[in-house]
Amino acid sequence: MSKIGIAVVGFGYWGPNLVRNFRASPEFDVRFIVESKPNAQANARTRFPEVETSADYDAVLADDGVHAVAIATPTATHFPLAKAALEAGKHVLIEKPITSSAHEAQVLIAMAAERGLTLMVDHTFIYTSAVNLIREKIKSDELGELYYYDSTRINLGLFQADVNVLWDLAVHDVSILMYLIDKKPTKVSAHGIAHVNGHPENTAYMSLFYSDDFIAHINVNWLSPIKTRQTLIGGEKKMIVFNDLEPTEKVKIYENGINLNVDEETSDKLKIGYRLGDIHVPHLETTEALAVMAGHFASSIKEKSEPKTSGQMGLEIVEVLEAATQSMQRSGEPIEVGGVN
Amino acid sequence: MSKIGIAVVGFGYWGPNLVRNFRASPEFDVRFIVESKPNAQANARTRFPEVETSADYDAVLADDGVHAVAIATPTATHFPLAKAALEAGKHVLIEKPITSSAHEAQVLIAMAAERGLTLMVDHTFIYTSAVNLIREKIKSDELGELYYYDSTRINLGLFQADVNVLWDLAVHDVSILMYLIDKKPTKVSAHGIAHVNGHPENTAYMSLFYSDDFIAHINVNWLSPIKTRQTLIGGEKKMIVFNDLEPTEKVKIYENGINLNVDEETSDKLKIGYRLGDIHVPHLETTEALAVMAGHFASSIKEKSEPKTSGQMGLEIVEVLEAATQSMQRSGEPIEVGGVN
Amino acid sequence: MSKIGIAVVGFGYWGPNLVRNFRASPEFDVRFIVESKPNAQANARTRFPEVETSADYDAVLADDGVHAVAIATPTATHFPLAKAALEAGKHVLIEKPITSSAHEAQVLIAMAAERGLTLMVDHTFIYTSAVNLIREKIKSDELGELYYYDSTRINLGLFQADVNVLWDLAVHDVSILMYLIDKKPTKVSAHGIAHVNGHPENTAYMSLFYSDDFIAHINVNWLSPIKTRQTLIGGEKKMIVFNDLEPTEKVKIYENGINLNVDEETSDKLKIGYRLGDIHVPHLETTEALAVMAGHFASSIKEKSEPKTSGQMGLEIVEVLEAATQSMQRSGEPIEVGGVN
Amino acid sequence: MSKIGIAVVGFGYWGPNLVRNFRASPEFDVRFIVESKPNAQANARTRFPEVETSADYDAVLADDGVHAVAIATPTATHFPLAKAALEAGKHVLIEKPITSSAHEAQVLIAMAAERGLTLMVDHTFIYTSAVNLIREKIKSDELGELYYYDSTRINLGLFQADVNVLWDLAVHDVSILMYLIDKKPTKVSAHGIAHVNGHPENTAYMSLFYSDDFIAHINVNWLSPIKTRQTLIGGEKKMIVFNDLEPTEKVKIYENGINLNVDEETSDKLKIGYRLGDIHVPHLETTEALAVMAGHFASSIKEKSEPKTSGQMGLEIVEVLEAATQSMQRSGEPIEVGGVN
Secondary structure, three states, rough: OEEEEEEEEEOOOOHHHHHHHHOOOOEEEEEEOOOOOOHHHHHHHHHOOOOOOEHHHHHHOOOEEEEEEEEOHHHHHHHHHHHHHHHOOEEEEOOOOOOHHHHHHHHHHHHHHHOOOEHHHHHHHOOOHHHHHHHHHHHHOOOOOOEEEEEEEEOOOOOOOOOOOOHHHHHHHHHHHHHHHHOOOOEEEEEEEEOOOOOOOOEEEEEOOEEEEEEOEEEOOOOEEEEEEEEEEEOOOOOOEEEEEOOOOOOEEEEEEEEEEEEOOOOEEEEEEEOOOOEOOOOOOOOOOOHHHHHHHHHHHOOOOOOOOOOHHHHHHHHHHHHHHHHHOOOOOOOOOOOOO | OOEEEEEOOOOOOOOOHHHHHHHOOOOEEEEEEOOOOOHHHHHHHHHHOOOOOEOOHHHHHHOOOOOOOEEEOOHHHHHHHHHHHHHOEEEEEEOOOHHHOOOHHHHHHHHHHHHHHOOEOHHHHHOOOOHHHHHHHHHOOOOOOOOEEEEEEEEEEEOOOOOOOHHHHHHOOOOOHHHHHOOOOOEEEEEEEEEOOOOOEEEEEEEEEOOOEEEEEEEEEEEEEEEEEEEEEEEOEEEEEEEEOEEEOOOEEOOOOOEEEEEEOOOOOOEEEEEEEEEEOOOOOOHHHHHHHHHHHHHHHOOOOOOEEEHHHHHHHHHHHHHHHHOOOHHHHOOOOOOOO | OEEEEEEEOOOOOOHHHHOOOOOOOEEEEEEEEEEOHHHHHHHHHHHHOOEEEOOOOHHHHHHHOOOOEOOOOOOHHHHHHHHHHOOOOOEEEEEEOOOOOOOHHHHHHHHHHHHHHEEEOOOOOHHHHHHHHHHHHHOOOOOOOOEEEEEEEEEOOOOOOOHHHHHHHHHHHHHHHHOOOOOOOOOOEEEEEEOOOOOOEEEEEEEEEEEOOOOOEEEEEEEEEEEEEEEEEEOOEEEEEOOOOOOOOEEEEOOOOEEEOOOOOOOOOOEEEEOOOOEEEEOOOOOOOOHHHHHHHHHHHOOOOOOOOEEEHHHHHHHHHHHHHHHOOOOOOOOEOOOOO | HHHHHHHOOOOOOOOHHHHHHHHHHEEEEEEEEOOHHHHHHHHHHOOOOOOEEEOOOHHHOOOOOOEEEEEOHHHHHHHHHHHHHHHHHEEEEOOOOOOOOOEEEEEEEHHHHHHOEEEEEEEEEHHHHHHHHHHHHHHHHOOOEEEEEEEEEEEEEEOOOOOOOHHHHHHHHHHHHHHHHOOOOEEEEEHHHHOOOOOOEEEEEEEEOOOOOOOOEEEEEEEEEEEEEEEEEOOOOOOEEEEEEOOOOOEEEOOOOOEEEEOOOOOOOOEEEEEEEEEEOOOOOOOHHHHHHHHHHHHHHOOOOOOOHHHHHHHHHHHHHHHHHHHOOOOOOOEEEOOOO
């Protein structure tokens, strides 16, 4: 197989980015854009006149020149579309989140394993130079013991009809967290409000608990007047501020911290002071994450290797989101991750 | 009574600011700085050589020239110091929070009422031009129905020995919230981590629930590499960003919002879009809030009127903090406000 | 003529943007990309496989399906390429600056006038919603008498081989200035340094003088560690800060100003104080300026009307740049605009 | 002599800061505040009731307990006040700029030398940790060859009656420049506008030329809607951005620069590209510069050593300002530094 024939399913918000990146990749040959809505179909024809647009998913799956499909449709449709593709013997890339439920994800993982097909989820942040640099700093123990991960991901966003804001925005932080640290959350607690009747929660707060003193907190919102993408990672030795909206200073590493001192006046008591240090802002490569992701999908297929954002990782993320959603419905009651049925 | 004789008790972090502002006020005569620690006492003598410094609180309370005391000592000592002052017939101003427990606050409120004395809490933000401008915008319905209050108040701060970070930082947001909106929270849920053994929580997240769809969330932290003081207030018609670290653009009013539209392609479904509008940044007077607070304390005493930050308000804030602390101990279990015993 | 057949000449930095926008416009049909460098040609074929790429400019000019050419090549080549196009009876759009000298611009203007062809320069800023909003504020006298225009346009940029930094960056400010105010500069003074032997100036400062007290100053630099695109416009009643790097708050209107007061202590002397007011940040449409420019080129051709960024405007801008370059060579000696031979 | 008895002359904008810092210094004893305006005198008595306020400068100079005077009055009065003090055998500290003319400065320098008295100018920036850190980076050749110094120092400021904006604001940059680099400017060119009749220039631009390719540019303005204090220092190896309004990130060191490459397509030509690197933000001590300045004045007196901001340095700065003012009057004609009569 020289080039991987791929069909991109769904030409809404994200689909065009996938088409553009797969077309720019020397590994892929974009054979079809699959889209049934007339408006989106017309849009696809205008932007990519040289790619065939089809509304017939079954026919596309029957095409031998199609070796893989990339699914960028609403979350609820991920499972049936991916299932059909795996049944047709195609490798599958799915937009985040992998499915609407952990059960569905488990089915897809088992199907892909049986058939020796690659199942990968497009958790794009895992392919950014920023997140990989932070991961290195943590792995090399430059930050020391980790204290917390605190993320704010808010903007005036389109309300999604089928998923709440956790599945749309917090999903990014859950994937980043999973990639950065080696431990899984034991329990999750979340609060949220829908504000508009009949719609899912647009404002939500989520805390993740671990077997030790590390804590993670995620603040997501489709109703904010300002766009914010800021994550703080506090460590014993150093702390990081990751501001994804900064064009050139995305990751700042602070040599700040706390010190334990003996208080002069009450010598029996431990006093905690703080320490201010230099700040380091490493230069980051500006490669587009989606291009890296596309390359990784290609090599996972060719080398039959487990992708970094495997179906299994996608499942574990969905387990966290399911627990959070259940907690939200029970007024923040802490829910065990993996324990939602 | 021409000038109100006042004694400032405690010359730590906040005491010097009180002394400076009471001295600058034409209504007050600062008679004593009460301080027992030798270092702080020496510091008081150097900075205010013309004010008498005393370690004998009882003698100060016995002085007829002292009409009022301002208490700026650690929280745990507020109650006994204020009780003694009220018993001696003095008006009392207490640093926030009023006391360590709702019960103590109730005792002080009753004592002050019986004796016809003024009991006021120094919730300084209530006297800033920023918070008062935001209150006006809300009261005049410029923002429409309120959706949420979301505040981040973090920095590399001194760990307090006797209170957790909620009592040190979230107390500000609880007071601002209480002043801005007319409703009280029904339940509170909070999570937090201590990180250092034997010390109170330095990182905490708190959600406040109301009888309607409004939600408030407060993120406080003594372990952040960057200082943040940012509050978002989301309304149906307008939204506000209050950034207290901005020297000249503290309050920004966004004419942004959401729109309910009928989706063209699926006309049976309501689609929610957003609307971007102008931003207005009102000029704010730069009066020091503490000076306004001092003037308000004087007029409350002279006119025997209820202060804006009365003992009762102080009590209601402590009730929220007590509920939050209990929730934190019970892994985020929602606790009814006013129901902690 | 239904669609205007156009050829884009030069596929370097700017050419691809022109191709993309002319292709997205319903008024144009992009017939050719003219490019002789093999690398750039290959790049054009990859990005726009459906557009014919040619190295033979004469053949393209001989094609009757080509009604207009858009020239995006190095400045020194603008004149011969545009001259040939006008001779072939084509409408011409030229990247800024129009030519390397005022004389060349005059020749092109005369040729276009004789032949009834449209000659337009792509001074893109004139088609942005930001600059048009500022122009409205000035024209409606909202700012009062204008005091100054002060612009900083710096970054770590590619050194140009054939033109100095004034012709590359200050050209934008000169065009904006010309569009915003109704007066022309009388004299220009400039200083600059080349730093690298045999290369044109990479750092330059330019002052523009008028027949009244208005002054303009432009700071341009290819050697700055940070990118800045900030323009201050000071008026008697209001002032504007135009920061082109701000995604959502590009134009801020300050109701600040100066007041003339009588000094209390020395009543015979006029004292000047300042006044701080509200700030207003108008919402701007996010239309791409190049799309607006393309539409304007089409309507100028079809209606045979003078474009906003006409050859004449292009000439006047080049006259300012010529005077500035001469001043720079004479250590800042003020040079009359239009007086360079 | 244990403590140096000092009199502070002038209690306007800066005087109170001098009094506060000399009082906080263990080396000084503030004996008098000299002030003749009734309002300012009353203000001095309120803020420093324990310091004697006097309107009789001669009597103060006659007091043997006064060993030094600090002059913080309008620039035009510096010379007569300093002359009288030196005649009375007092050490002298003068607010910047030292005098209104180079000639006056020369007289003071000669008088101080004859009498063995310390003559120092309060160029405060020279005592900041930020400027000293930058100096170290330059002296250790970390930046490589210096290319330019480009400073913007603008805000809505009080118009001064007796000096133009160069003498009020650019004076800071001239002093910083002189301290940072080892060379003196050969020529100066400046442009400025007064805008208000009968008042000195409120907006000015100044370029400083050297015997090599280094260039400095200073942009000062009392009419800006926003306050800016930003200096860029470009070097061959590294570049610095010094933003004095940043609370914690005042000095940023960029490992950016330019590279000389051979262009692939036209191999005979040198192509200049740029290089992006890490950013380093060193932690700075937060000592108040005025306190450091006061200590340096004390040690210069006691050790009879030349202060860093000596009368000679003050003279050289005034020579630059004189040349700039003359250039401004001659429409930017380059004027030799030291050559103004």
